[in-house]
Amino acid sequence: MNCLLTIVVLTKDAGFVSSRSRDASDPTLVEWCAVSATEDLLPGVKAGAGRFVSFIEEPALRLADGLIRIAQRLQEAGGDLAVGAGRCNRRTARMLRTEGVRFLDPAGLCPLVFRRAEAAAALVSPCVSAAGDHWLWALTSAMTRRGRLLVIDDEPAMPNWRRRGLPYVKTATLDAVARASAPAASQPQILVVGRIDASVSLYFDGLSESVRSMLRYREPGTLLENPEPLFHADAIVLVRDLQRPSLSGLLDTIAALKIPSAYFADDSFPTLRREEKSWWFYEPWRVARLMTSFDEVWVSTRALQDEFRTTHVESTIFGLVLDEQFMTPLRSSGTGAAGVRVAVPGRPFRSSDFQANAWPALVDLAKSRRVEVITHAGFPMANTSGPEVRRIPWEPSFAQFIRDWQATEPAVLLHPRSCTQNARFKTPNALLVACYLGAVPVIAEGEPAYDGLGEAEGVLRADSPAVWLAAVEQALIPGERERLLDALQRFCRARFTSSQQESLLMKLATMRPVVEPAEADRRAAIVANKTRSAMARVVAYAGKRVILQVADRLRFSPARV
Numbered sequence: 001m002n003c004l005l006t007i008v009v010l011t012k013d014a015g016f017v018s019s020r021s022r023d024a025s026d027p028t029l030v031e032w033c034a035v036s037a038t039e040d041l042l043p044g045v046k047a048g049a050g051r052f053v054s055f056i057e058e059p060a061l062r063l064a065d066g067l068i069r070i071a072q073r074l075q076e077a078g079g080d081l082a083v084g085a086g087r088c089n090r091r092t093a094r095m096l097r098t099e100g101v102r103f104l105d106p107a108g109l110c111p112l113v114f115r116r117a118e119a120a121a122a123l124v125s126p127c128v129s130a131a132g133d134h135w136l137w138a139l140t141s142a143m144t145r146r147g148r149l150l151v152i153d154d155e156p157a158m159p160n161w162r163r164r165g166l167p168y169v170k171t172a173t174l175d176a177v178a179r180a181s182a183p184a185a186s187q188p189q190i191l192v193v194g195r196i197d198a199s200v201s202l203y204f205d206g207l208s209e210s211v212r213s214m215l216r217y218r219e220p221g222t223l224l225e226n227p228e229p230l231f232h233a234d235a236i237v238l239v240r241d242l243q244r245p246s247l248s249g250l251l252d253t254i255a256a257l258k259i260p261s262a263y264f265a266d267d268s269f270p271t272l273r274r275e276e277k278s279w280w281f282y283e284p285w286r287v288a289r290l291m292t293s294f295d296e297v298w299v300s301t302r303a304l305q306d307e308f309r310t311t312h313v314e315s316t317i318f319g320l321v322l323d324e325q326f327m328t329p330l331r332s333s334g335t336g337a338a339g340v341r342v343a344v345p346g347r348p349f350r351s352s353d354f355q356a357n358a359w360p361a362l363v364d365l366a367k368s369r370r371v372e373v374i375t376h377a378g379f380p381m382a383n384t385s386g387p388e389v390r391r392i393p394w395e396p397s398f399a400q401f402i403r404d405w406q407a408t409e410p411a412v413l414l415h416p417r418s419c420t421q422n423a424r425f426k427t428p429n430a431l432l433v434a435c436y437l438g439a440v441p442v443i444a445e446g447e448p449a450y451d452g453l454g455e456a457e458g459v460l461r462a463d464s465p466a467v468w469l470a471a472v473e474q475a476l477i478p479g480e481r482e483r484l485l486d487a488l489q490r491f492c493r494a495r496f497t498s499s500q501q502e503s504l505l506m507k508l509a510t511m512r513p514v515v516e517p518a519e520a521d522r523r524a525a526i527v528a529n530k531t532r533s534a535m536a537r538v539v540a541y542a543g544k545r546v547i548l549q550v551a552d553r554l555r556f557s558p559a560r561v
Contacts, residue, residue, distance in 0.1 A: 070084055070152060071113050073150070073152060077148075077150050079147065079148040079149065079150035080143060080147025080148050081113070081143045081147060081148070081149050081150065082149075082150040082151075083096050083149065083150070083151050084152050085151050093151065093153065096151050097395070097396055097400075114139075114143060122142040122146065127142060144399070144400075147403070148403040148407070149400050149403075187214060188214055188510070189214060189234050189235075189509075190214050190236070190237060190508070190509055191215075191217075191218055191229060191235070191236045192216070192239060193223055194240050195239070195241070196397065198398040198429070199240050200217070200239055202321070202429055203266070203300070203318060203319070203321055203501065205325075206322050206323035206324070207321060207505075208498060208502060211506075214509065216229060216233070220241055220244045220248070220250065227253065230253065230254070233259055234509050235259065235260045235261065235505075235509045235512065236254055236259050236262070237261070237262045238262070238263050238264065238294070240264070240266070242290055243545075246281075253526065255293060256526050259512065260295045260509070260511035260512050261296075262296035262298055262504070263290075264299070265297075265298075265299050265300070265304060266299070266301075266304075266425075267304075267422055267425060267426075268304060268307050270283065271307075271420075271421050271422045272422055274421070275420060275422070280549060288311035288312065288313055291308075291313045295508065296316065296504070296508055297314070298317070298318035299316075300319055300427050301319070301426070302317065305317060307425065317500065318500070319500070320432060320496045321496055321501060322432060322435070322492050322493060322496040326399075327436065328406065328436070328438050340371050340372070340411055340472075341372045341408055341409060342373050342410060342411065342412045343405060343408070343414070344358075344373060344374065344375040344414045345376065345413070346415060346416060348378060348380050350415070350417065350418055350419070351381070351416075353444055354381075355381065355382055357416070357444070357462070357465050357468055358414050358444075358468050361462075361465045361466070361468035361472060362386065362387045362468075362472070363385075363386035363387065364465070364469050366386050370388070371386075371387035371388065372389075373389045373390070374390045375389065376391065376393075377391040377392065377393050377394060378394055390408070402433070402437070406436065406438075411439060412439055412440050412442060412472050413433065413437060413440070413442065414442050414472075415430040415442065415444060415450075416444050417445070417447055423448060426448070427449055428449040430450075431450075431458075431491070431492055440488070441458070441460070442461070442475065443460070443461055444461075445463035455484065455487070456491075458486070459484075459488070460484070
């Protein structure tokens, strides 16, 4: 039986307004998708006084048809929010994938398709009401925390609209949305600067609501193009990347503004530099010198703390934080009509151990039952004969990665041994991933981050094909699976707390002294000057990078970068 698919346009004043319908043979497409767009994207739309919108121009009709096709793609993928990024430049599309909607206003830039019921609930939330003219940005931001985001690169052909530059949300708007109420004048603002990926999400997203409301996220590139948030920041946390902030002058700007700052690292970049040329910037002497620019240095593990100490840099542990929004009820069984699903979310540097030890175990398991291996699209697999393999595209956003993999409902998570020297600095983040996915973790012996962990913590260990097979079979036994998952959840809740991290953030935020009017004027002038010299910074960054690469090859160390 044919069902009606209703496409809905969101407007600030009228809320949901029905715009166009189409017959759909799939009953799952009945009107529970909503399309959001702004009036400048719909030149033929007249809101009028009623609930219905009339499309009176042919371009608007084509746009409606394109939005319907995006809605169908959203339904097929089982997502909650779709962003059509086909007309964006590469950087904007990547930023959308890393949940750039936390700080980008997509209105007028991309067509947005929501799951209607979720969007209706988010539309009346306090944070959307507080956003004023940026209500659509707030709605999109709220939706990315509630459900799965689908970024569509090959969106259907649509009419061209006025191309805009990369839009920015003003700091005052971010404050209103973050706090969802009238902000307290004494509450500090903390900028978290870095790629919005796992290195941010694993450490900051699980913090308490009161601390999260102080955080404002920026990627280094956008902060350089729009440095206005620097004027309002009480503190800055720089995550991982030192190369761009150093060579572009961002570190010098932070120092000139006298903003308390911390540097956070979750890998040993000098170690990675010895293994891969792309990390050329991270000479130990250079990293040690740059650390003097920061008031605090935070690292994710004790091994990293010891590593920094070798270059006379003292640091503090800023570890993983469990994010309750991803916790799911325990599933009673890890098997079903689809057979056993085994998740292997590791990066390519774990492929060799997987092929040598874990894969033969899965081949033996597939002789007695159906086995489906779920892994990233870029995970190397030399031999795929045996179990079925489902490859999921790599998702840089940790939140969207978790939601995508939760939908597959894996029974077991395999974590093979790493082949990089950087392994000894890693955190036991696979335990959090397994906890979020509801999968029993089987961890390779020889992974330093998991030393001392066993069944009491819900963890199974393996070091040979026979042991891998026995561990996977144990994780599938009814009752045993529930016992292990319960132990894992209790361990993660006890181990990955946020009190230490919140204490460090509050300490950093209270370092900034009271700004006198004359000092405020000086800082405003610095920010204005940086805004005017955006192109000069791009040229300077490129030039410094070339000079440093040549100098490093000649084994020459400039006194100042």
